[in-house]
Amino acid sequence: MGTMSRRSAIAVALAFTLAAAGCGSDKATSTSGGTGNTAAGVEIDKMVWAIQSPPGSMDIAKAGDVPTQRVQTAAFDRLLTTDNTGAVQPWIASKFENPDPLTWVFTLRDDVKFWDGTPLTSDDVAYSIARHTGDSTSIQAFLFALVTDVTATDASTVTVTLSAADPTLPAKLAIFAQIHQKKYDEEAGDALGGPDKPGMGTGPYSITSFSSADGATLTRNDNYWAGKPKVKTLEFKAIGDPDTARLAMSSGEIDGFFDVPLIATRQWDELDNATMTYVQGAYNDMLSMDTTRAPFDDVNVRVAMAHLIDRDGLLGPLFNNRATTAFTIVPAIQFTSSLGDAGATQLYEGLTPFPEFSIDKAKEALAKSASPDGFSVDLAVDTSQPWMSPLAQNLAENAEKVGITINVKQVSAADWGAGLSDPDASPVQLVALGAGTAWPNELPSFMLGTNGGFNIAKYGNPEIDAFMDKANASATLDDLMPPLTDALQMTTDDLPYLPLFDEQVATALSNKFVWEGGYSYWALGQAWPLQLGGAG
Amino acid sequence: MAAAAGRRWVTIARFAVRRLAAMVAILAIVSFLVFSLLALTPGDPAVLLLGPQKATPEAVARIRAEFGLDDPFLVQYRDWVVAALHGDFGRSIRSGQQVTDMISERVGVTVWLAGYAFVLTVLIAIPFGLVAGMRKGRLADRLATASSLVALSAPTFAVGFLLMYVFAVQLDWFPAFGSGDGFLDTLWHMTLPAVTLAISQIAIVLRQTRAAAMDVADRDYITFARARAVPSRRIWQRYVLHNASLPVLTSAGLVLAYSLTGAVLVENVFALQGLGALLVVSVAQLDLPVVQALTMFTALLVLTTNLVVDLLYFAFDPRLRRAAVAA
Numbered sequence A: 001m002g003t004m005s006r007r008s009a010i011a012v013a014l015a016f017t018l019a020a021a022g023c024g025s026d027k028a029t030s031t032s033g034g035t036g037n038t039a040a041g042v043e044i045d046k047m048v049w050a051i052q053s054p055p056g057s058m059d060i061a062k063a064g065d066v067p068t069q070r071v072q073t074a075a076f077d078r079l080l081t082t083d084n085t086g087a088v089q090p091w092i093a094s095k096f097e098n099p100d101p102l103t104w105v106f107t108l109r110d111d112v113k114f115w116d117g118t119p120l121t122s123d124d125v126a127y128s129i130a131r132h133t134g135d136s137t138s139i140q141a142f143l144f145a146l147v148t149d150v151t152a153t154d155a156s157t158v159t160v161t162l163s164a165a166d167p168t169l170p171a172k173l174a175i176f177a178q179i180h181q182k183k184y185d186e187e188a189g190d191a192l193g194g195p196d197k198p199g200m201g202t203g204p205y206s207i208t209s210f211s212s213a214d215g216a217t218l219t220r221n222d223n224y225w226a227g228k229p230k231v232k233t234l235e236f237k238a239i240g241d242p243d244t245a246r247l248a249m250s251s252g253e254i255d256g257f258f259d260v261p262l263i264a265t266r267q268w269d270e271l272d273n274a275t276m277t278y279v280q281g282a283y284n285d286m287l288s289m290d291t292t293r294a295p296f297d298d299v300n301v302r303v304a305m306a307h308l309i310d311r312d313g314l315l316g317p318l319f320n321n322r323a324t325t326a327f328t329i330v331p332a333i334q335f336t337s338s339l340g341d342a343g344a345t346q347l348y349e350g351l352t353p354f355p356e357f358s359i360d361k362a363k364e365a366l367a368k369s370a371s372p373d374g375f376s377v378d379l380a381v382d383t384s385q386p387w388m389s390p391l392a393q394n395l396a397e398n399a400e401k402v403g404i405t406i407n408v409k410q411v412s413a414a415d416w417g418a419g420l421s422d423p424d425a426s427p428v429q430l431v432a433l434g435a436g437t438a439w440p441n442e443l444p445s446f447m448l449g450t451n452g453g454f455n456i457a458k459y460g461n462p463e464i465d466a467f468m469d470k471a472n473a474s475a476t477l478d479d480l481m482p483p484l485t486d487a488l489q490m491t492t493d494d495l496p497y498l499p500l501f502d503e504q505v506a507t508a509l510s511n512k513f514v515w516e517g518g519y520s521y522w523a524l525g526q527a528w529p530l531q532l533g534g535a536g
Numbered sequence B: 001m002a003a004a005a006g007r008r009w010v011t012i013a014r015f016a017v018r019r020l021a022a023m024v025a026i027l028a029i030v031s032f033l034v035f036s037l038l039a040l041t042p043g044d045p046a047v048l049l050l051g052p053q054k055a056t057p058e059a060v061a062r063i064r065a066e067f068g069l070d071d072p073f074l075v076q077y078r079d080w081v082v083a084a085l086h087g088d089f090g091r092s093i094r095s096g097q098q099v100t101d102m103i104s105e106r107v108g109v110t111v112w113l114a115g116y117a118f119v120l121t122v123l124i125a126i127p128f129g130l131v132a133g134m135r136k137g138r139l140a141d142r143l144a145t146a147s148s149l150v151a152l153s154a155p156t157f158a159v160g161f162l163l164m165y166v167f168a169v170q171l172d173w174f175p176a177f178g179s180g181d182g183f184l185d186t187l188w189h190m191t192l193p194a195v196t197l198a199i200s201q202i203a204i205v206l207r208q209t210r211a212a213a214m215d216v217a218d219r220d221y222i223t224f225a226r227a228r229a230v231p232s233r234r235i236w237q238r239y240v241l242h243n244a245s246l247p248v249l250t251s252a253g254l255v256l257a258y259s260l261t262g263a264v265l266v267e268n269v270f271a272l273q274g275l276g277a278l279l280v281v282s283v284a285q286l287d288l289p290v291v292q293a294l295t296m297f298t299a300l301l302v303l304t305t306n307l308v309v310d311l312l313y314f315a316f317d318p319r320l321r322r323a324a325v326a327a
Helices: A009-015 A066-075 A122-130 A169-176 A182-191 A242-250 A262-269 A299-307 A311-319 A332-350 A359-367 A388-400 A413-420 A462-473 A477-494 A521-525 B002-040 B045-050 B057-066 B073-085 B099-134 B139-153 B156-170 B183-217 B220-227 B232-260 B264-269 B275-284 B288-316 B318-326
Strands: A044-051 A080-082 A088-090 A093-100 A103-108 A147-154 A157-162 A205-211 A215-220 A231-238 A274-289 A323-325 A376-382 A405-411 A428-434 A497-510 A513-515 A532-534
Touching (some): A044 A066, A066 A521, A080 A169, A080 A521, A088 A093, A088 A169, A122 A147, A122 A157, A122 A182, A242 A262, A242 B156, A274 A332, A311 A323, A405 A413, B002 B073, B002 B288, B099 B232, B099 B275, B156 B183, B183 B264
Antiparallel strands (some): A080 A088, A093 A103, A215 A231, A274 A428, A323 A497
């Protein structure tokens, strides 16, 4: 989830790319509780949200960056929902079961209707999932690569069959499998998701108008099965520059802004007609070093690099102290929500502490390495992520004192993203990754081990591979934690990745509105506009 | 006389046709250059669309096949040219939307902004430039010169935010962002952006006009006209304005062509979704069909503006018309 306003589509895509199940060991089966409208506050005519780039398409198979998903998730229901702790709960499916590791069975509510009044069928639901599987050109297909079959078993049941166990499936469905009407999609063809054929859904708002230039206007679905929302019209306007958004907020032209850049929050805090909310995000910033390429194939060099980063000292200048230093490559919120605060603390205390900031210790470590006199290396910084450039400059200054030359290269977000997967790019990379759920193996599953699909540091050896194989095969937290803890212990010793910061997420909301229960990092998995109402 | 006038028109028409042919050639060259440059740009649009994590080889291959990215370069270019000649510029890789639809959605904002700023520029820069040039060294001139220097040096985004803070937040006279619906609402929304854009343009055109007017002011025919007691309005209109018109026209045309290609900074500050904003997003995402079509479109706009300016030379300056006939 993009915590940085200027985070580009690519960073944002990275951020929410992998979703894993937020459900713990006992949550594989859940039944629906009350689903009534929970919004506090009074009815209100209109609310204007600013998003940081215009929505690309109303079809998530074509565009799924975070600003676009804000609009899509206000309009299209998903089978499941995430609560404010990141746990997956029933929604369109009143019940979901996992009778065996390769089968998921979803029982559908019978009172759900599309905006045009036709009832939702199990065929529509099966189609809405299947369109992202197999040979599909959906940009979400990667998430559902393990799905081999989706069948409408009967009028109220949909069965999903997998080729391998995937405990993350419910969370992915809650965020990415938006429910579409099959007939509408077939008639729309290539035009689906565009201004003329935005889509037909069942969600709390229908799409009145959408343009990839101007944003979108949504109108309340008065017949919404979970109760009608309090806000009648929801408008989304694209404002790319956060300073413009702040002035527009100040003059009352917009009512809400997601993902305020943390570096700018001091000015936003001063707004007298809006309130800022800060929540912990599942965002993790880190420095990756390619463990297969010199000089970083030497652990002493990696330790020296760690000693050169003043993580504590940078929290203020980079984030207005709206971030904390990270313990591991797993976003802290994933441990605190799955293990509790005490459990997370206990885990962290068991791990080797991060090397302290010390030029002398960096010198000592470097002296023990194969490059005692230092070396020269490039470091790309994405100019759209405000923390990267100052961090890199600071690191370069410290590194110079021990003989390491770091050439900081300012690049576009696209080039930065491309560099992460380019084998010819610099062996050192700054990485910003985000998680979609509370499942702690979400990032390690692809960042660690020889089989990791996005292992930028190329960190693999028989020992870590064995831990990761076990962790990746785990379907419950109890199974997951022992091998994951071992893997993280190895990672804190070998330092292929230097965990840097856990960022918060800042949201601005006009004082004319209330967000019942508070904005949550997991809002993209929710029918979030239901929680909004007028302050009255 | 009638025959001479007829010949004049034939010559001008011939000139226009020659220029049109050159325009087509330039467009062809530009299209090939842009296509080549995009092909040489590192990075894969399919990977950018999917994001590095999701970009499995299979997914990348499917998207590359869908957009014909695996064909040899010349084949891709030929397919693009053939389709473009039929008015089909393809679909955006980022959104799947028809490129022509995306451009037509946004061209209005850009034309409005450029046109509004142009009108402000002409209405302010030319009269003040003429006065400054004719009254060289006096208070009016010093004021105009000094303020145009300030306007030229002030960064666009800073001017934009300053105007926004004063007129949208403090005074609440104008909206802070967006483009509005309908004529009056659009006029209201576009005022701050247009003023922001116009401020530096006014400075450029004002200085050009001043220089041209200074040149005219020293001419014998002005002194002579004054001596003959020709009414001063007539001196201004017939003598000064007319004779200063060519450099003014040139600079005004350049300024208009520039802002028609998308005033990126102004669009960014006021969250206007014009052609400039679209180009920035599309280049960052390597959205080839959109970048290609936008370049063609803006090249066409610039070339057309230049052609119109060249033709206006004939209208304003009889010497050129006569030269055209003589040639």
